[in-house]
Amino acid sequence: MAQGASGQTAPSGIPDIIAPNFKRRLSGVTSTIVQLIPAQRAAGLDIAALGPGLPDGVAKMPCAGLAGLWTRPAGRTARVWHARRNTEMVAGLILRDMLRMPVKLVFTSASQRHHKPFTKWLIGRMDAVISTSQKTAGYLERPSTVILHGIDLERFHPAGDRAGAKRAVGLPADRKIVGCFGRIRRQKGTDLFAEALFAPLKAMPEWIAIIAGRTTAEHKGFEAELRARIASEGLEDRILFVGEHTDIERWYQALDLFIAPQRWEGFGLTPLEAMACAVPVIATDVGAFSELIVEGETGHILPDLKAETMQIAAERLMADDALRETMGRKARRHVEAHFSLEREVRQLARVYDSVAPRTGTAAPR
Structure with missing residues (x-):
């Protein structure tokens, strides 16, 4: 084991890279950590999360392990603290600048807005910054490395039998299905999705729509109003609320078309998850969607946030089975070529190596 600056040997069980997660409730950032860490460890990175609310499958460092950061790791010049929230950047600055621990600070930004002065100040003191899209990078006032998220292509894959996939989640195998997945709230555009489908569903009886996701307490009123609006159109048996699911890949496999109707999004993984399952995507031009979807080939990016658009x-793709099939095949190939989780892991490893070079250990696979 390596000797720290104080001459002490670094304690065992303290990872080279720490991914703090200072939010107990599930969020997009937490989901990213949950997905990435097992893949990073499989690639040979010594990384673990720190914080509450993480599932058993994610490697974790206990809070008591923070004392071990006084010493240097065996395989790097310093440990890496990979923050994704302001609170986590503050904690990293305390470790590095106040406690003088040998750690380097990396921050991933997903926001597409001008940062407040305090956030700018924090970002300016990071050793490296990652942006999750070109749009995000444009809002930063310092250089960043753009690393688009990837997804698990073994988990998200096309259904061998789409009719069977529909039956497996309790949906009618003889219907075509358009879906919208995510938390149910105005920001996510769930109401735009429903409104856009009122006329197409009435004209095309072979189609139904599903909305999958959780409604938190503060958005129950929004859901109630939306359900009432759907019922007033006589479509309560054609636009179905199917709840939140941990096996969401099975629901993607049952789809014929996916719509991402968000009014605002930091990044947005749902189009990638749908395309990985060979489902074409219609999406608003928010988050990283325009950097994920190839216009006219894997789906469509909408020019505005109007339900009419x-x-x-939706009508065009719902009416053309051959076009959807072609787009779906291209979508899967596109995600395989550009958005694998392994690609994201490799790119993150290069950032870690740039701020805390390795000291003779092998690079990740």
Whole structure:
């Protein structure tokens, strides 16, 4: 084991890279950590999470392990603290600048807005910054490395039998299905999705729509109003609320078309998850969506946030089985070529190596 600056040997069980997660409730950032860490460890990175609310499958460092950061790791010049929230950047600065621990600070930014002065100050003191899209990078006032998220292509894959996939989640095998997945709230555009489909569903009886996701307490009123609006159109048996699911890949496999109707998004993984399952995607131009979807080949990016515009795009794809099949095949190939989780892991490893070079250990696979 390596000797620290104080001459002490670094304690065992303290990872080279720490991914703090200072939010107990599930969020997009937490989901990213949950997905990435097992893949990073499989690639040979010594990384663990720190914080509450993480499932058993994610390697974790106990809070008591923070004392071990006084010493240097065996395989790097310093440990890496990979923050994704302001609170985590603050904690990293305390470790590095106040406690003088040998750690380097990396921050991933997903925001697409101008940062407040305090956040700018924090970002300016990071050793490296990662942006999750070109749009995000444009809001930063310092250089960053753009690393688009990837997804698990073994988990998200096309259904061998789409009719069977529909039956497996309790949906009618003889219907075509358009879906919208995510938390149910105005920001996520769930109401735009429903409104855009009122006319197409009435004109195409072979189609139904599903909305999958959780409604938190503060958005129960929004859901109630949306359900009432759907019922007033006589479509309560055609636009189905199917709840939140941990096996969401099975629901993607049952789809014929996916719509991402968000009014705002930091990054947004749902289009990638759908395309990985060979499902074409219609999406608003928010988050990283325009950097994920190839316009006219794997789906469509909408020029505005109007339900009428979404309706026109939906009607076109809902009416053309051959076009959807072609787009779905291209979508899967596109995600395989550009958005694997392994690609994201490799790119993150290069950032870690740039701030805390390795000291003779092998690079990740």
